[in-house]
Amino acid sequence: MKLASFLLLTVCVVALLVVTTVRGEEPVSERLVNAANEPENWLTYNGSYESWRYSKLDQISRHNVKKLIPVWSFQPGIVDGGLQATPIVVDGVMYLTSSLNRVFAIDAATGKKIWQYYHEIGEFPSLYGTWNRGVAVGHGLVFMGTADNYLVALDAGSGREVWKVEIENGGQCGCGITGAPLLVKDKVIIGVNGGDSAHRGYLNAFDAKTGRHVWRFWTIPGPGEPGNESWKGDSWKYGGGSTWLTGSYDSDLNLLYWGVGNPAADFYGEDREGDNLYTESIIALDPDTGKLIWYYQQIPHDVWDFDSGYEIVLLDLPYEGKKRKLIVTPHKSGYVWVLDRTNGEFLNAWSLVENTNWIEGIDRKGRLIGRNEPVVGEYKLLCPGITGGRQWNHGAYSPKTGWFYSTALEWCQQIKAFPEKAREGMSFFGGEFKLVPPPKEEAHSHLSAYDPVTGEHFWRYKSKYPLLASQLVTAGDLLFTGDAEGEFLALDTETGQRLWSFQTGSGHRGSPITYSVNGKQYVATPSGWGSAVAGLLPQLWPETEYFQSGATLFVFSLANFGVSNEVRSE
Amino acid sequence: MKFSGYYWSVLVSVFLALFGAKDSLAQTKIIDLRDPAFASLGAPLFAKNCAVGYCHGSEGAAGQGPRLRGRHWNSTTLFEVIRDGIPNTTMPGWSGVLNQEGIWSITAYIIGLGTGTFEPASGKLEMGERIAAKELSSKAKRGRALFFDLTNEKRCALCHRIRSRGSTIGPELTSTTSTKSVDELHRDITDPSATIARGFEQTIVLVADGEQVSGIKKDSNEERIQLYDTAALPSPLRTFYRNQIRGVSGSSVSSMPTSYGEMYSPSELADIIAFIKSGE
Numbered sequence: 001m002k003l004a005s006f007l008l009l010t011v012c013v014v015a016l017l018v019v020t021t022v023r024g025e026e027p028v029s030e031r032l033v034n035a036a037n038e039p040e041n042w043l044t045y046n047g048s049y050e051s052w053r054y055s056k057l058d059q060i061s062r063h064n065v066k067k068l069i070p071v072w073s074f075q076p077g078i079v080d081g082g083l084q085a086t087p088i089v090v091d092g093v094m095y096l097t098s099s100l101n102r103v104f105a106i107d108a109a110t111g112k113k114i115w116q117y118y119h120e121i122g123e124f125p126s127l128y129g130t131w132n133r134g135v136a137v138g139h140g141l142v143f144m145g146t147a148d149n150y151l152v153a154l155d156a157g158s159g160r161e162v163w164k165v166e167i168e169n170g171g172q173c174g175c176g177i178t179g180a181p182l183l184v185k186d187k188v189i190i191g192v193n194g195g196d197s198a199h200r201g202y203l204n205a206f207d208a209k210t211g212r213h214v215w216r217f218w219t220i221p222g223p224g225e226p227g228n229e230s231w232k233g234d235s236w237k238y239g240g241g242s243t244w245l246t247g248s249y250d251s252d253l254n255l256l257y258w259g260v261g262n263p264a265a266d267f268y269g270e271d272r273e274g275d276n277l278y279t280e281s282i283i284a285l286d287p288d289t290g291k292l293i294w295y296y297q298q299i300p301h302d303v304w305d306f307d308s309g310y311e312i313v314l315l316d317l318p319y320e321g322k323k324r325k326l327i328v329t330p331h332k333s334g335y336v337w338v339l340d341r342t343n344g345e346f347l348n349a350w351s352l353v354e355n356t357n358w359i360e361g362i363d364r365k366g367r368l369i370g371r372n373e374p375v376v377g378e379y380k381l382l383c384p385g386i387t388g389g390r391q392w393n394h395g396a397y398s399p400k401t402g403w404f405y406s407t408a409l410e411w412c413q414q415i416k417a418f419p420e421k422a423r424e425g426m427s428f429f430g431g432e433f434k435l436v437p438p439p440k441e442e443a444h445s446h447l448s449a450y451d452p453v454t455g456e457h458f459w460r461y462k463s464k465y466p467l468l469a470s471q472l473v474t475a476g477d478l479l480f481t482g483d484a485e486g487e488f489l490a491l492d493t494e495t496g497q498r499l500w501s502f503q504t505g506s507g508h509r510g511s512p513i514t515y516s517v518n519g520k521q522y523v524a525t526p527s528g529w530g531s532a533v534a535g536l537l538p539q540l541w542p543e544t545e546y547f548q549s550g551a552t553l554f555v556f557s558l559a560n561f562g563v564s565n566e567v568r569s570e
Numbered sequence: 571m572k573f574s575g576y577y578w579s580v581l582v583s584v585f586l587a588l589f590g591a592k593d594s595l596a597q598t599k600i601i602d603l604r605d606p607a608f609a610s611l612g613a614p615l616f617a618k619n620c621a622v623g624y625c626h627g628s629e630g631a632a633g634q635g636p637r638l639r640g641r642h643w644n645s646t647t648l649f650e651v652i653r654d655g656i657p658n659t660t661m662p663g664w665s666g667v668l669n670q671e672g673i674w675s676i677t678a679y680i681i682g683l684g685t686g687t688f689e690p691a692s693g694k695l696e697m698g699e700r701i702a703a704k705e706l707s708s709k710a711k712r713g714r715a716l717f718f719d720l721t722n723e724k725r726c727a728l729c730h731r732i733r734s735r736g737s738t739i740g741p742e743l744t745s746t747t748s749t750k751s752v753d754e755l756h757r758d759i760t761d762p763s764a765t766i767a768r769g770f771e772q773t774i775v776l777v778a779d780g781e782q783v784s785g786i787k788k789d790s791n792e793e794r795i796q797l798y799d800t801a802a803l804p805s806p807l808r809t810f811y812r813n814q815i816r817g818v819s820g821s822s823v824s825s826m827p828t829s830y831g832e833m834y835s836p837s838e839l840a841d842i843i844a845f846i847k848s849g850e
Contacts, residue, residue, distance in 0.1 A: 080659070126660040127623060129634065163799075165806035166737060169727070173720055196623050200721060210783075210799060211806030222721060237721060266623070305623075386623070420618060424720070426667065427622040434628045532624030532634035539631045 028138040028208075029185040033251045039475075042089045042513040045134050045180040046394065047472075049249040050314040053396035054473050055514045059521035060558060061476030065490045065500045067559040068523070072111030074553040076102050081131035082530025083551040086180065086470070086511040088137050090156075094515075094524070097132040098551055101146045105159060109517040111555065115159030117152075123171030124148040127427055128193045129532060133245075133511075134180035136188060139208045143188045145177025151190050151206055163211035167192070167204060174425030175199050179245045184256060184287040187214055191243030195261035196305070196429055198422035201241035201279075203258055205290060215290030219243060219260045219278050227277035235272035238422035240264030241279040245392055248312040249287065250325070250341060256287040257327065257341065259308040266305040266386070267374045267417040268430025275300040280308050282329060282337075284344060294344035298337055298366075303373045303417070304358055305386045305429070306333040311394045313404065319347055319453055328397075328452045330406055333358065334389020337366075338453055350455025352408035352448075353389040355438035358382055374417040374431055385413025386433055387466075387533050394511060396471040396479065397452060401493050404452035405479055407467040411443040411540065412436050435539040443540050447471070447481065449496065459496030465541060468533065470511035472523070480523055482508025484534075484547065488525050488554065506550025509534060524555045601671070603645055603678040612679030615672050619664065630683045635661065639683045649677045706848055713845030716838055724833060728804050729826070732846065739786060739798045739805055740826060741767040747849045755843045760831030762824035772821040773797060778814050786825050800825040 035043040039056040047053045060068060076083065076098030088095045094108040101119035106112065121130060124147040136143045141162060142154045148170040153162045167190075170176045175194025182189045187205040195201060201219040206212065219241035221227035228236055240263045247258035263272060263279040278292075280299035285292055298308055313328045319338075326347070327339040334353035339346060346366030360370030374380055383389075388409060395406035417431040437443040447461045465484035472480040478499070479491045484507040490500040510526030528551035538545040601608060620626045623633075630638030652673050655663030664673055706714065717726045718735065727736035732743040746755065757764050766772075773787040775797055785800040788807060795815065798805040834842065 126662045127625065129660055160811070161809050163806045163808040165804050167804060168720060169735075169737065172718060172727075172735065206806075210781075210802075211808060212799065212802035213804060216723065418614075418617065423667075427619065427625075429618075429622050432617050432621045432628040434631060535632060535634040536624065536627060538637060539627060545632065545637060 028183065029251070032138065032183060040516040041091065042087065042515050044088070044136065045086050045182065045246045046248065046311055047513070049251065051248045051311045052313065053394055053471060054398055056475045057514050057516055057521045058475040059516070060474065060478065060523065062478060062492050062499060064558060065478060068490070068500055068556045069559045070502065070554050071522070071557050072555050074104065074106055074111055076104065076551050078102065079528060079549040079551045080530060081129050082509045082534065082549055083526035083528030083553065084131045084133050084510045084531060085526055086134040087513055087524055087553065088135055089513065089515040090137050092517045095135050095137055095142050096553055097134055097144055099131045101130070101132055101144060103135060103142060103144055103154060103159070108515060108522065117154050117159045117161070119146050119150070119152060121146065122148045123169060124176045125170055125174040125194065125197060125425070127174070127196055128176055128178055131178055131531060133178055136181040136183040138183045141208060143181045143183065145179060145181055145190050147176045147178065149173065149176045149192065151181065151188065151211070153208070153211060165206065165211045172425050173199050175242070182246050182249065183208065184249050187287060189247065189256060189287065191245065191258065193242050193244040195240040195242030195244065196264060196266055196427060198238035198264060198424050198426055198428040200237055200239060201243055201260065203243045205287070217285055217290045217292065221277065230274040230277040232271060232273040238264065238424065238428065239272055239276060239279065243309065245309040248314050250314055253342060254287065255293060255341070256285045257312045258283055258285070259310060259312060259329065261307040261309045262302050262305045264428040265420050265430030266428070267303055267415060268376070268419055269301055269303045270419070276302070280306065282308055282312060282327065282339065282344070284341070296339055296344040296346060298331060299333065299368065304333065304382065306331060306388070310390070310392055313397055313452070314341060315397065315452060317453055326453070328404060330390050330395055332388035332390065334384050334408065335362065336455060348453060352406055353384055353410055355383040355410045355412060356389065374415045376417045376419065379414040379416045381412055381436065381439070382415050383412035383438055384409060385411060385415065385435060387411065387435065387536060391466070391468050391533055393468055393509065394470040396473040398473040398493055400475060400477065401449065403449040403458060405447065405449055405471045405473060407445060407447045409445050409466050410438055410441070412438050435536060437540065449493070461491060461496045461498070465544065466537065469508035472512040472514060474514055480512045480525065482512070482525055482527065484508070484529070484544070486527065488527065502556070504552065504554050506548050506552070507534065520557055522555050522557045524553060527552050527554055601674055603674070603681060608675055609678035609682045612675035612677070615668065616676050616679050619668070620676065630680060638680050641684050643681050643684055645677050645681055648680060649673060652676055707844060709841050709844040710848040713841035713843065716834070716842050717845055724803055724827070726842065741770055743846055747847055752843055752847065755846060756839060759839060759842070762826035762828060763822065766824050770825070772823055772825045774819045774821055775810050775815060776817040777810060778816055783808060784821065784825065
């Protein structure tokens with residue numbers, strides 16, 4: 001070999017090593033930690049580890065939103081269960097999931113499909129559907145949990161399967177995955193549903209590169225572990241405690257926050273006397289080890305099927321004159337809890353809904369006052385019902401207004417408990433319910449702007465039907481969301497005024513995002529009516545039985561970017 | 571509605587075709603689906619299994635599953651859908667959970683929620699009870715619980731399938747009932763490398779980035795090798811594409827962990843073996 005060739009080869013090898021090292025050490029975590037600073041992307045499920053669902057993009061603003069027009073759409077081809085995902089966008093490529101665990105990589109500027117992956121679903125629990133709420137992306141891989149309780153890793157460039165692992169047999173456990181994973185450093189954190197089945201919940205971490213299991217946090221402690229005494233007899237084995245949505249992460253404190261759902265049997269609690277830890281709790285874990293650092297239980301011994309699984313919004317705000325590291329977390333009960341995220345100290349709780357009678361209130365120490373529980377054998381009016389004072393679809397926080405935006409649902413139920421024995425993996429509700437309107441008004445829904453700490457509200461947008469889509473807020477002073485009748489809406493974040501809408505042809509149950517490619521801002525929203533709660537609406541609004549299902553992703557941008565379509569904007 | 575002889579014979583024929591003459595001759599029972607007392611047996615079963623949470627709603631009022639109230643049903647079709655489920659949907663089959671009488675009582679209950687008009691098939695039906703599964707000994711029952719124990723992160727079922735349950739990473743065990751002795755099974759569990767089932771020898775893949783992965787090969791072709799990485803439980807199925815692979819070799823060591831002899835007590839091991847041998 002000639003010297004020149006040798007030198008060239010050496011240079012190439014060194015260059016390759018450098019590139020490999022840089023790519024290998026590509027600071028996935030750092031990029032995710034700073035996700036808010038690259039608003040051209042939507043890197044993680046809730047937009048950032050702080051779960052704000054806020055974007056700094058402001059090209060589309062309250063001043064020009066009327067020029068917003070659809071530029072492309074995408075159809076996954078399965079309408080059962082609607083389209084519930086949050087799309088992820090990384091460097092011009094969108095990753096979208098649909099029902100039946102289909103994953104698509106799409107050119108985010110043109111809508112052209114790059115690759116698809118169809119997971120072959122095996123045994124899965126029928127209670128929780130086959131819909132999916134999104135992927136996590138990093139380390140050159142795309143991660144998805146599946147309805148039959150697998151975690152799958154795909155090559156981000158080609159869509160080829162790199163690894164998959166069956167976490168627990170979905171048919172046996174009555175559990176599966178519909179929520180999106182969270183990538184923290186070199187680990188994929190993934191929750192599980194199954195909280196209404198006879199199942200013992202958990203949160204798992206897998207090594208992103210190999211798929212090897214790293215840790216499991218059982219949400220219900222086993223014999224000999226602290227907290228097991230909060231369960232009567234063997235009830236811990238089948239006590240629910242699912243982790244079905246996606247948590248948040250504070251990189252400074254190195255704490256992973258996740259919500260734990262209801263205990264089972266949902267409505268019949270006599271066989272599980274005690275507080276039932278760590279159900280209905282926010283847990284703070286060391287993401288490297290899965291070790292519990294602190295927990296705060298919002299509802300000891302829940303008998304209403306409420307859930308602490310919703311978004312955990314991390315905010316640094318003054319509380320009683322002093323800046324605190326806060327968690328603001330809405331809850332299925334219709335309350336929003338405010339905690340200190342360094343130690344789990346209770347600070348405040350406020351209600352999203354006006355129609356509430358499951359408790360009389362929450363005292364200054366966080367204790368529930370005047371519990372109003374279902375009874376065995378007779379129907380009782382309780383508000384809100386199992387369908388929640390709010391649904392899982394996420395609220396948003398704008399640092400520009402300092403307000404938190406959330407939907408709320410004003411409805412009730414007639415509920416009757418019955419004793420039920422656990423059957424492993426089978427439904428385990430211990431009662432049945434019928435949706436009914438609140439005593440003094442018609443059932444309805446609203447979307448409001450709140451002070452996140454005190455709950456004071458500044459404007460209210462009302463809707464006849466439940467608002468079941470997530471919110472997106474932007475630096476363009478816009479809030480995007482969709483309604484049950486198929487309208488995709490833009491509201492003014494300061495006034496709540498409806499500025500623009502587009503009829504997508506099917507109701508909204510997913511989560512809109514925004515991103516940009518080559519300097520052009522886009523807004524993307526899933527459209528597609530479906531899901532369990534949507535299916536229950538005919539109990540109150542018979543006409544909703546005939547609301548069409550669908551599954552289409554719509555993407556919008558401003559008309560003056562190459563496409564002239566002034567007529568379309570109102 | 572009068573129940574004619576024609577329908578009777580059709581129904582009996584349908585029934586025999588559905589459930590097999592042997593079962594029906596073994597045990598038969600006459601059920602009148604219009605009998606309110608029989609339909610009322612279905613009410614609590616419906617509440618626990620069908621109304622639940624987000625499915626068909628209390629008294630069939632609608633949920634994730636369709637509304638069942640106020641509809642017109644053919645009882646045979648309804649029975650079959652409840653028994654078998656609807657493939658590729660969230661409607662499961664209930665044959666493994668409820669006995670036939672239970673499913674018929676739910677059928678009668680749902681018809682009672684309907685329009686009040688009856689298809690011919692909603693009259694009297696003859697049915698045979700399913701012959702009960704072979705009763706396990708108490709030892710085998712304990713063994714079954716250990717084999718499938720979800721609270722144990724190293725349970726047997728993570729890798730082994732037996733009688734249509736469990737994972738297929740390791741050898742399927744149903745046929746082992748007749749071919750292996752108690753002693754052989756004991757040795758397989760406590761000293762996995764003593765004999766390794768054909769097709770389950772350890773494969774080692776050397777990956778281009780220097781990683782060495784050992785486990786059980788599931789599949790390979792010109793493009794890739796799929797390997798269950800048994801360094802972790804549950805074992806991920808990893809796919810290595812040819813351009814990533816530096817070398818592939820074999821080993822005479824079993825991929826099964828050696829810890830089961832210590833993890834289980836002698837009596838627990840005996841229970842698990844009793845279950846494997848039970849031929850349930």
